[in-house]
Amino acid sequence: MKMNTIYKGDCRKVLKDKIPDKSIDLIFADPPYNLSGNGLKWKNKGYGGDWHMVNEDWDKMSEAEYLQFTRGWLAECKRVLKSTGSIYISCTYHNIGELIMTLKLLGFTPRNIITWHKNNSMPSMTKRIFTHSCEYVLFFSKGKNWTFNYEELKKINPEKAKDGANKQMRDLWVMPVCQGKERLKNKSGRAAHPTQKPEELLKRIILASSKKGDVVLDPFLGSATTAVIAKKLGRKWIGIESEEKYVKIAQKRINES
Numbered sequence: 648m649k650m651n652t653i654y655k656g657d658c659r660k661v662l663k664d665k666i667p668d669k670s671i672d673l674i675f676a677d678p679p680y681n682l683s684g685n686g687l688k689w690k691n692k693g694y695g696g697d698w699h700m701v702n703e704d705w706d707k708m709s710e711a712e713y714l715q716f717t718r719g720w721l722a723e724c725k726r727v728l729k730s731t732g733s734i735y736i737s738c739t740y741h742n743i744g745e746l747i748m749t750l751k752l753l754g755f756t757p758r759n760i761i762t763w764h765k766n767n768s769m770p771s772m773t774k775r776i777f778t779h780s781c782e783y784v785l786f787f788s789k790g791k792n793w794t795f796n797y798e799e800l801k802k803i804n805p806e807k808a809k810d811g812a813n814k815q816m817r818d819l820w821v822m823p824v825c826q827g828k829e830r831l832k833n834k835s836g837r838a839a840h841p842t843q844k845p846e847e848l849l850k851r852i853i854l855a856s857s858k859k860g861d862v863v864l865d866p867f868l869g870s871a872t873t874a875v876i877a878k879k880l881g882r883k884w885i886g887i888e889s890e891e892k893y894v895k896i897a898q899k900r901i902n903e904s
């Protein structure tokens with residue numbers, strides 16, 4: 648297995664062919680949520696611009712296909728993780744059930760469900776439900792002696808005690824959806840990747856559950872947020888991405904970081 652490399656392909660096959668048993672310290676996965684629509688566009692209705700639904704072929708499966716897909720990549724993740732390793736998976740209400748059930752059936756142990764409150768989330772377009780403003784990050788360990796850098800997290804926790812002292816980090820993280828300078832744009836000025844995650848999210852996860860020199864793997868690398876932050880924090884990384892256009896964006900971003 649090559650370090651600091653993007654493997655292009657389906658992560659189920661790449662994991663099987665290239666990544667040895669018990670070789671990875673931490674996995675962050677941001678899988679398809681299986682919520683793509685038909686690209687339905689809401690013209691600007693006073694909410695600060697047009698609104699496009701995620702519309703990607705890799706994000707459209709039947710329920711049965713999605714369960715089978717989830718089981719396939721998660722079983723490989725279990726095999727490649729060290730016994731001290733953890734997996735973090737980002738999700739929404741669309742796929743949290745399938746993920747938790749599969750993780751439990753595979754023998755992972757739940758440690759936290761982190762709620763990411765997106766304080767710049769879009770308003771509800773249909774006005775028939777509460778406004779969605781949260782995603783979740785599942786934190787499961789493979790064994791009983793998982794790495795957890797409690798003191799490091801206290802240092803970077805923006806919440807302080809009344810006397811200004813560092814505080815334990817809670818499982819509620821408030822941060823905006825990736826925007827501004829951090830958001831990669833294509834030539835026409837639109838987001839280069841539809842689901843780019845905030846760097847702060849990856850910083851907390853990587854600092855919490857890996858040490859310098861450890862290997863961090865992301866089976867759904869996208870625009871390479873995980874690789875960029877792993878590199879910045881002195882970790883080795885491996886990314887897997889199936890789409891050529893995103894491999895190119897990711898490699899450029901890593902080279903420039």
Ligand SMILES: C[S@@+](CC[C@H](N)C(=O)[O-])C[C@H]1O[C@@H](n2cnc3c(N)ncnc32)[C@H](O)[C@@H]1O
Binds near residue numbers: 845
């Ligand atoms: C939700 S996005 C990840 C975004 C990433 N966290 C970021 O910050 O840019 C999922 C990515 O997985 C890729 N993908 C979808 N199915 C895949 C598969 N079976 N194997 C590898 N990559 C896949 C998609 O092309 C997409 O870029």
